[in-house]
Amino acid sequence: MSSTTAQSGLARARRGLAPGGSGGRPRNEDLNRKSKLSGQTTRTFFWLLLPSIVLVILINGYPLIYAAVQATHDGSLIDTGNFVGLDNFTSVLTSPAFWKAAQFTLLFTIVGVFGSWGVGLGLALLLRTKIPAGGAFKVLLLLPWVVPIVVSSTAWNWLVATPDSLIPSIFRNLGLGTPLFLADPHLAAVMVMVFKVWVSFPFMMMMTSAALASVDTTVYEAASMDGATKWQQFTQITLPMIARSTYISWILMTIFCVNDFPTIYLLTGGGPVDATTSLVVLAYRSVFQDFQTGHGVAIAFLMTLTLVIVSVFLYRQIRKSSVE
Amino acid sequence: MNVQSEASRNFSRRGFLGLTAAAAAVPLLAACGGGSSSSSSGGTIKFWDMPWATPAYNDAAKKITESYVPTGSNGKASYQIIQWNNFYQTFSSAIASKTGPAVSTGGGFQAFQFEQQGQIAYADNVIDAMKKNGQFDDFLPGVLEPFKSDKGYVAVPWQLDMRPLWYRKSLFDQAGAAVPTDWPSLLDAGKKLKSIGAVGFATGSGAGNNIGNHLMIMMMINNGGGVFTKDGELDVMNDRNVEATEFLLELVSNGVIDPAAVSYTTDNLDAQWKDKKKAAFGMYVLGLPQRVGDTSGDLLVASPMTGPHGDKATLAFPNNIMMYKNTPSQAASEAFLVYYMGQLKNLWQQKLMNALPVFKSITELPEFASDPNNVKIVKEYQPIAKTFAAQGTTLNANLAVLDGGQALNQFSQTILTGKTDAKTALTAFQSGLQSVLKK
Numbered sequence: 001m002s003s004t005t006a007q008s009g010l011a012r013a014r015r016g017l018a019p020g021g022s023g024g025r026p027r028n029e030d031l032n033r034k035s036k037l038s039g040q041t042t043r044t045f046f047w048l049l050l051p052s053i054v055l056v057i058l059i060n061g062y063p064l065i066y067a068a069v070q071a072t073h074d075g076s077l078i079d080t081g082n083f084v085g086l087d088n089f090t091s092v093l094t095s096p097a098f099w100k101a102a103q104f105t106l107l108f109t110i111v112g113v114f115g116s117w118g119v120g121l122g123l124a125l126l127l128r129t130k131i132p133a134g135g136a137f138k139v140l141l142l143l144p145w146v147v148p149i150v151v152s153s154t155a156w157n158w159l160v161a162t163p164d165s166l167i168p169s170i171f172r173n174l175g176l177g178t179p180l181f182l183a184d185p186h187l188a189a190v191m192v193m194v195f196k197v198w199v200s201f202p203f204m205m206m207m208t209s210a211a212l213a214s215v216d217t218t219v220y221e222a223a224s225m226d227g228a229t230k231w232q233q234f235t236q237i238t239l240p241m242i243a244r245s246t247y248i249s250w251i252l253m254t255i256f257c258v259n260d261f262p263t264i265y266l267l268t269g270g271g272p273v274d275a276t277t278s279l280v281v282l283a284y285r286s287v288f289q290d291f292q293t294g295h296g297v298a299i300a301f302l303m304t305l306t307l308v309i310v311s312v313f314l315y316r317q318i319r320k321s322s323v324e
Numbered sequence: 325m326n327v328q329s330e331a332s333r334n335f336s337r338r339g340f341l342g343l344t345a346a347a348a349a350v351p352l353l354a355a356c357g358g359g360s361s362s363s364s365s366g367g368t369i370k371f372w373d374m375p376w377a378t379p380a381y382n383d384a385a386k387k388i389t390e391s392y393v394p395t396g397s398n399g400k401a402s403y404q405i406i407q408w409n410n411f412y413q414t415f416s417s418a419i420a421s422k423t424g425p426a427v428s429t430g431g432g433f434q435a436f437q438f439e440q441q442g443q444i445a446y447a448d449n450v451i452d453a454m455k456k457n458g459q460f461d462d463f464l465p466g467v468l469e470p471f472k473s474d475k476g477y478v479a480v481p482w483q484l485d486m487r488p489l490w491y492r493k494s495l496f497d498q499a500g501a502a503v504p505t506d507w508p509s510l511l512d513a514g515k516k517l518k519s520i521g522a523v524g525f526a527t528g529s530g531a532g533n534n535i536g537n538h539l540m541i542m543m544m545i546n547n548g549g550g551v552f553t554k555d556g557e558l559d560v561m562n563d564r565n566v567e568a569t570e571f572l573l574e575l576v577s578n579g580v581i582d583p584a585a586v587s588y589t590t591d592n593l594d595a596q597w598k599d600k601k602k603a604a605f606g607m608y609v610l611g612l613p614q615r616v617g618d619t620s621g622d623l624l625v626a627s628p629m630t631g632p633h634g635d636k637a638t639l640a641f642p643n644n645i646m647m648y649k650n651t652p653s654q655a656a657s658e659a660f661l662v663y664y665m666g667q668l669k670n671l672w673q674q675k676l677m678n679a680l681p682v683f684k685s686i687t688e689l690p691e692f693a694s695d696p697n698n699v700k701i702v703k704e705y706q707p708i709a710k711t712f713a714a715q716g717t718t719l720n721a722n723l724a725v726l727d728g729g730q731a732l733n734q735f736s737q738t739i740l741t742g743k744t745d746a747k748t749a750l751t752a753f754q755s756g757l758q759s760v761l762k763k
Contacts, residue, residue, distance in 0.1 A: 077416035078441050154591070161530070161592050162584055182530065182587030183741070269531030272586040273737045288412060289728045290760040291437070 071297040077287075081294070088298040098299065100274060101282040105258060108193055108278055112257035113250055115197035120204025124212055125238075127205075145202035153266035156195055157182070185275030188268050192276045196263050200256065204249055211245035212238070247318045251311055258307055279303050367399035367652045369660045372406050372415075372425035376483070376643075381676040388667045398656035401427075412437075419443050419648065426651035427661055433712075433724035435471075435479035435646035440721045445647040445654055446476030453662045454480075462683040464702075467642050470711055470719045478719075479644035480661065482668060483679040487538050487607045487639045488705050489626040490597070495522045495604040504605065506630045507571055514580030517604045524580035526596055526606030528588025529736045534728070535593060536585065536736040538639050539607050541712060541726075543568040546628075548635040550714035551726060551757070558761065559715075560754035561747075567632065569739060569746035576742035586740035597623070607638075610701065611678030625697045627704055640709035642719075643679065680706065722761045731756030 071088055075081020092098050127138055144152065160167045160181035172178045181191045215238065223233050239246075261280045264270060270277035270285065277285075279299055287296030371389050375382060382405050389403040404425070406414055412431065418424035419438065431437075438444050451468075454460040460468075467481045491503050499517045504510035514524025529536025544550055549564030575581045582588070588596075596603035598616040605626065609615065613623045628636045645664065651657045671677050672686045680702060681687055687702045712723045726732055735753035738744050 076437075076441060077413060078420045078438075078443065157589060157591070161587055161589070162582075162596075180584045180587070183584040185741070188587065266531060268587065269533075269733075271530065271733070271737050272741055273734060285730050288410070289733075290725055290730055292760060 067297050067301065070293050071301050072294070074294050076291060076293050084294065088294040089302070092295055092298045092302065097274065097277075097282060098279075101277045101279045104189065104276065105278040105280075107189075108196065108260075108264075109254055109257040111193040112196040112200060112260075113253045115193065116200035116204045116253060117208075117246070117250065119197060119201040120206075121208050123201070123205045124208035127209060128212055141205060142202045144199050149199065149262045150266060152199065153195070153263070156191075156267060160191060182268055183272060185272050188272055188275050192264055192267055195267055196257065196260065199263060200253060203256075204253065207245060207249040208242060211242035215241045244318060247314070251314050254314075255307055255311065258303060367656075369399055369401040369427060369652065369656050370404065370425040371401050371660065371664070372404050372428040372430075374406055374408060374411065374429050376429070377676050377678055380674075381671065384671055384674055384676055388664065388670060391667075392660060392663050394656065394659065397653070398659050399652055401660050406430075419650065422650050424648055424650055426657045427645060427647050427664075429482070429643065429645055431724065432485070432641045432643055433719060433721060433727060435644055436719055436721040437724050438646070438648070439473070439478050443648055443650070444478055445649050445651065445657065446478065447471075447480050447647060447658075447661070448476040449658045450480055450647075450661050450665075451477050453658065454665065457662070457666070459665060459683065462685050464682055464684055464687070464706060466707075466709075467682045469717060470642055470713065471644060473718065479646040480665065481642040481644045481682045482665065483643045483677060484682055484706070484709070485641040485643055485679050486610055486701060486705055486709055487535075487542055488610065488701050489605065489629065489638075490608050490612050491605045491624055491626045492522075492597075492600065492603065492622055493624055494600065494622050495520070498522075499604070503626050504629055505627065507632055510605070510629065511575065511578065511580060513605065514575060515578060518579050521601060522604040523582050523596060523602055524605055525575055526585075526593060526603035526608070527581060527740070528585050528590070528593045529733065529740050530587040530589040530592065533588060533590045533593070535590065535608065536588075536740055537727070537732045540569075540572070540732065540736045540739065541714075542607055542637075542639045543572055545637040545639065545710050545714045546635060547571075547631040548633055548637075550710070550716075552713055552716045554715050554717075556713070556716045556718070556720065558754065558757060560750050560757065564633070565750060566746050569750055572739050573742060573744070573746060576740060581740065583742075586737050609678070610680065613697070614678065625700045625705075627700075628708060636708045637710050637714070638705050638708065640706075640711060642682070642711065725760050726757065729757075729760060731760065 069080060072083060072085060073081040074084045074088075123141060127134060127141075131137065159165055162168070163172075163178045163180065167181065168178050179187055181187050219237055219241075220233055223237055228236065258278075259280055260278070261284060264276055264278055264281050265284070268276045270281040280303065283296045283299040283303070285296075286292045286299060373382065373385050373389075386403040389401045392401045394400055406428075412434070415424060415428070415430060415434065415438070424443075435444055451460065463481075464484075467484060468477075471478050471481060489504075495517060496503055496513070499513070499520045499522065501513040501516040502509060504513050510525065517524040527536050527539045541551065544565045547564045547568040549562055549568055551558065551560055551565075553559045572581070576583075582596075593603070593608065594616050597606075597608065597612060598618060600618075600622070613619045616623070628638055630636055645661060647654075647657045647661060668681065668683065669686050669689065672681055672689055673691050675691055680698070681692065686692060687698075692698055711717075711719060712726055713719055731753055734756060735749055738749045738752070
């Protein structure tokens, strides 16, 4: 088929003509009837969807609008207060506490995402192999994700909080001193991140396991026959084949980490001396402890905006890499 | 090689962005979201109460409420427990939506916060009624005054929370130390106790634990200082506060205060007090022996310490019952509150309360007076107790910011880590308070 013929065929198809050119134009009354039907269908869909639309607006729209009002006022949870424009945002953005919390949030997120992914990937690969009691092992590995965070944070507190707790005692018995895991600002930050990885790796493990299950094993057989080593198979086959799922799990875990309140608040309360205060903890403290509602909501707004921008950017990158 | 599963390819961009936006909006919704509320029922006085003690307390309080027999056209009363978790949000959203209580207990400074927002009904008529029925004269000295504002009584006190000093006798005997009576003897005893592996001045400032914060203020007022002047002006940098802070830092540097105290939750502190070899002395909550399940008589209340300038004081929180403007009838709210105040003795007779009563007659009940710790607290601590407002005497909404706010918490954590000097820490404390206190 020449290009002229192909273009002509596509043009005919777009116009709705039969290949032989004998289709003719649809009659006006047919078009009108279709248009009327289409209009009726649209209206029906609209009325059917209306309750859901209203519900979504009420559930999401109203709090968002109200939050915008609070962020631009100096009031409390009861009283909106006076309009202050962008003063709350200016005050937040010039506050050292905000930038310290932002820095910790960034570090917490990076460690939380890649730490939990690394552990989750390793265990997902391990679970692909035939190990005894693999099912029970899998259930056990899911426990950190399943157990309520209040319970696990209490357990972790008892493991590390005092010099006589189990982990510091082990360190002491090994002659490594008595680390104060929650009292030392640097160690507390490390401990919160380790706790986050522990809580989150089962999610990453499940995401990765699902992605690995969709990989065709014959690809590995072919690669083996071509002489590829295990490492080459992992880096050249496994990782690329689960890349899309991996990127998506990274984005989701980024959102989970940035928004994570209980992991930090229950273990350290954001301390000592703000060493583990993330943006969401700072927002909570501003609203409910300092009663600075406008400040707290402004912090939350900035977080939301940043998260949406980062997520959209990352998703577009994924789309781009997939197309390429 | 770029192999993708069908499922991956079908993942919708719009769906993903929607999910992302929804998840990203979580902090925003959390920051501005409302709490629970209950609908108003015509004529019934809604009484909201907090879990002040064990569930048996709430059962008894509910029984008292439901036993109320109104007179005339006044409505009956209903009882509802409000959990401490996010309680301010719960009250705020309910009050904003006009579905809040007519009468409630709550946070120590809650009445002043809601008064500032025009939501509180003054209790002057209740006080007048208590003058007539004799209860007014039964109040312990100094418990009512903090609630009197220029416009009237903001709330009515019903129990006193306090921070006495406790000690474990057996540990002092073992260390050959005397129970501290002043600051130098606290340092000496602390060193001796440390040598046997005990904690000389137990405290904590970890997640959700305000004891460390209270200790900072207690030591300041024990030295004649405090965060406010008599006129209610901020006064953090006074010499007495500097001296108290320097002493606290000395206790930290000598290991008298546990080096890990900065991270201790109330559970950690309870465990230390329960452990017969650990916490030997410290400021803690009322009813410590019952709290940790050690009523052997080894945990005792120490006498208040004397500060370097002869001052004696501890910290008290007069918990109160407040009335709101959103009520079916103000007269009905007042009648219920007068009735409820008259029934309080039941709670102490049943030994349901750890807090101190506000009425002298209740302190004389055998059920209360049979505990020597209670008697000592009423006799030695109640007369010298001061609120967060010290050196001022009247409570106000700003005290809520001091009590639970970031400035005091950061200050106490800085002191407990010991990596500062007094003036630097106090300057940061003052600056933090100035930025959040309402002028």
